[in-house]
Amino acid sequence: MLRVFWFVALSNRKSLQLFLKTLRGFALKVATFNINNVNRRLDNLLAWLDAAEPDVVCLQELKARDHQFPATALANAGYGAVWRGEASWNGVAILAKGVEPVLTAEELPGDPEDTQARYIEAAVNGVVIASLYAPNGNPQPGPKFDYKLSWGERLIAHAAELFDSGVPVVLAGDYNIVPEPRDIYVTTSYRDNALVQPESREQFQRLLDQGWTDALRKKFPNETLYTFWDYMRNRWPRDAGLRLDHMLLSKQLVRKLVAAGIDREVRGEDGASDHAPVWIELKV
Numbered sequence: 001m002l003r004v005f006w007f008v009a010l011s012n013r014k015s016l017q018l019f020l021k022t023l024r025g026f027a028l029k030v031a032t033f034n035i036n037n038v039n040r041r042l043d044n045l046l047a048w049l050d051a052a053e054p055d056v057v058c059l060q061e062l063k064a065r066d067h068q069f070p071a072t073a074l075a076n077a078g079y080g081a082v083w084r085g086e087a088s089w090n091g092v093a094i095l096a097k098g099v100e101p102v103l104t105a106e107e108l109p110g111d112p113e114d115t116q117a118r119y120i121e122a123a124v125n126g127v128v129i130a131s132l133y134a135p136n137g138n139p140q141p142g143p144k145f146d147y148k149l150s151w152g153e154r155l156i157a158h159a160a161e162l163f164d165s166g167v168p169v170v171l172a173g174d175y176n177i178v179p180e181p182r183d184i185y186v187t188t189s190y191r192d193n194a195l196v197q198p199e200s201r202e203q204f205q206r207l208l209d210q211g212w213t214d215a216l217r218k219k220f221p222n223e224t225l226y227t228f229w230d231y232m233r234n235r236w237p238r239d240a241g242l243r244l245d246h247m248l249l250s251k252q253l254v255r256k257l258v259a260a261g262i263d264r265e266v267r268g269e270d271g272a273s274d275h276a277p278v279w280i281e282l283k284v
Contacts, residue, residue, distance in 0.1 A: 026283070026284055027258060027259075027281045027282065027283055027284075028055050028056065028125060028127065028281070028282045028283075028284050029052075029053070029054045029055045029056070029279060029280070029281050029282075030054065030055065030056040030057075030058075030127075030129065030170055030172065030247070030279065030280050030281075030282065031052065031054040031056070031057045031058070031172075031277050031278065031279035031280075032057070032058040032059075032060070032131065032172035032173050032174075032245055032246075032247055032277070032278050032279075033045070033048070033057060033058070033059055033060070033273070033275065033276075033277040033278075034059075034060040034061050034133070034173075034174040034228075034244075034245060034273060034274075034275035035059050035060070035061060035062070035273050035275075036061045036063070036273040036274055036275065037061065037062070037063040037064075037273075038059060038062045038063065038064055038069065038070060038091070038093075039063075039064055039068060039070060040063075040271075041271060041272070041273055042070050042073060043271075044266070044269060044271055044272060044273070045059075046073065046074075046077055047269075048263070048266055048277060049077055049079070049095075050077070052263060052277065052279070053097075054095075054097070054277075054279060055096065055097045055124075055125070056094065056095065056096050056097070056101075056124050056125075056127075056129055057079070057094070057095040058092070058093070058094055058129065058130075058131030058132075058172040058173055059083075059091075059092065059093040059094075059095065059131060060091070060092055060131065060132070060133035060173050060174045061089075061090065061091060061133060061174070061273075062083065062085055062086070062090070062091025062092065062093060062117075063086075063088060063089060063090075063091055064085050064086075064091055065085045065086070065087050066083065066084070066085040067085075068085065069081070069083045069085055069091075069093065071083075074095060078097055078098060079095040079096060079097055079098075080095070080096050080098075080099055080100035080101060081093055081094065081095045081096070081101065082094050082100075082101045082103045082106075082120060082122050083120065084106045084107075084117040084120050085117060086116065086117035089116075090116050090117045090118055090133060091117045091133075092117060092118060092119060092120045092131045092132065092133050092173070093120065093131060094120055094121075094122045094124070094129055094131050096122075096124045096125075099124065099125070101122035101123065101124050101129070102122055102123040102124070103120070103121075103122050104121045104122055104123055104128065105119070105120065105121035105130075106119075106120050106121075107119055108132075108151065108154050108155060108158060109154065109157075109158055110153075110154035110157060110158070111150070111154060114151075116135075117133075118132060118133045118134065118135070118151070119131070119132050119133075119155075125284065126168065126284065127168045127169070127170060127253070127282070127284070128162065128167050128168065128169045128170070129169075129170050129172065130162075130169070130170065130171045130172065130173070131172060131173050132155065132171065132172070132173035132174070132175070133173055133174050133176075134148065134151060134152065134155070134173070134174065134175045134176045134177065135147050135148040135151050135176060136148070136176050136194060136195070137149075137176065137194030137195070137197075137200065138193060138194045138195075139194075140192070140193075140194040140197060144194075145194050145197075148176070148194055148200070149199055149200075149203070152200070152203040153203070155203075155207075156203060156206055156207060156210075159171060159207055159210060159212065159248075160210055162250070163210050163211055163212065163250055163251075166252075167250070167252070168250055168252040168253045169249075169250040169252075169253070170247060170248070170249060170250075170253065170280075171207075171212065171246075171247070171248040172246070172247045172248075172278075173245065173246070174244055174245050174275065175204065175244060175245070175246050176194075176195055176200075176244055177195060177200045177201060177203070177204045177244065177246075178190075178195050178196045178200075178201070178242050178243060178244065179201060179204050179205070179214070179243070179246075180201070181196075182224065183225065183226075183242065183243035184196065184241075184242045184243070185226070185238075185239070185240040185241055185242070187240065190242075195242065195244065204246075207248060208248075211250075211251055212248040212249065212250065213248065213249045213251075213253075213254045213257075214246060214247075214248060215246075215247040215248070215249050215257055215260050215280045216243075216246070216247065216260050216262070216278065218249075218254070218257060218260070219257070219259070219260040219261075220260070225243050225262065226239070226241025226242060226243055226262075226264075226276075227241070227242070227243050227244055227245040227262055227275055227276050227278055228241060228242045228243070228244045228245065228274060228275050228276075229241045229242075229267055229274060229276075230274060231274055236267055236268060244275070245275060245276075245278045246278075247260075247278060247280055249280075253282055256282045256283045256284060257280060257281075257282060258281050258282065258283050259280065259281040260278075260279065260280045260281070261278075261279055262276050262277070262278050262279075263276055263277040263278075263279065264276050
């Protein structure tokens with residue numbers, strides 16, 4: 001019987017990966033991916049899902065109304081989903097492999113008049129997952145930057161409640177903040193950009209001060225890390241990138257973090273998003 005099992009496992013890559021995962025304890029792979037138009041890049045997304053095999057995926061910039069979200073195609077790929085769409089801009093979703101995410105929130109509290117689809121939250125396998133797409137804030141100064149900071153204050157307040165709840169939480173997404181100078185290529189062209197302003201960076205630091213752990217920096221404290229390369233000015237071939245996509249962990253998950261990474265090669269594919277997927281593995 002054991003020989004038969006080994007033959008089946010070794011003859012199927014996915015079966016072997018599942019068996020090895022079972023041997024070392026269940027690892028939950030959570031990813032965030034600003035897909036930059038989910039329908040235009042559906043083939044890219046499905047190819048990455050098949051290759052990377054994440055258990056949970058946070059998507060941003062769907063750029064699709066609710067009824068346009070490709071739920072059937074994703075279900076055929078093995079993923080349940082919750083999503084909140086918006087015409088032309090924004091839009092967030094959470095995918096879960098083999099299960100249906102349990103929706104816990106579909107907006108960021110604090111402003112009932114804010115109708116932009118920038119936040120969604122769900123429970124998956126005992127972990128609360130948030131997918132967020134923070135405002136860009138440009139041009140600054142001005143009303144868009146004011147909205148960015150206001151939205152950031154609401155995120156900080158909600159994050160504090162989640163952190164104090166005692167449940168394991170992952171806050172994942174495109175924060176549209178470059179936390180430190182080392183998180184952007186050497187340039188002066190972004191000097192006035194909202195992504196690098198002291199007010200933006202101060203808000204990100206306040207999240208960390210609450211006790212959240214930046215998963216990428218936990219695993220790569222000294223490396224140069226980029227997750228976004230603009231389409232303009234040949235920035236991908238020049239590796240002129242920024243780190244905008246972050247995964248923050250509550251204290252219950254920090255000791256369970258076993259791996260993290262950026263699937264940089266995805267950015268170089270035909271028709272790619274200008275962001276690369278970021279992922280973590282948690283031993284749960």
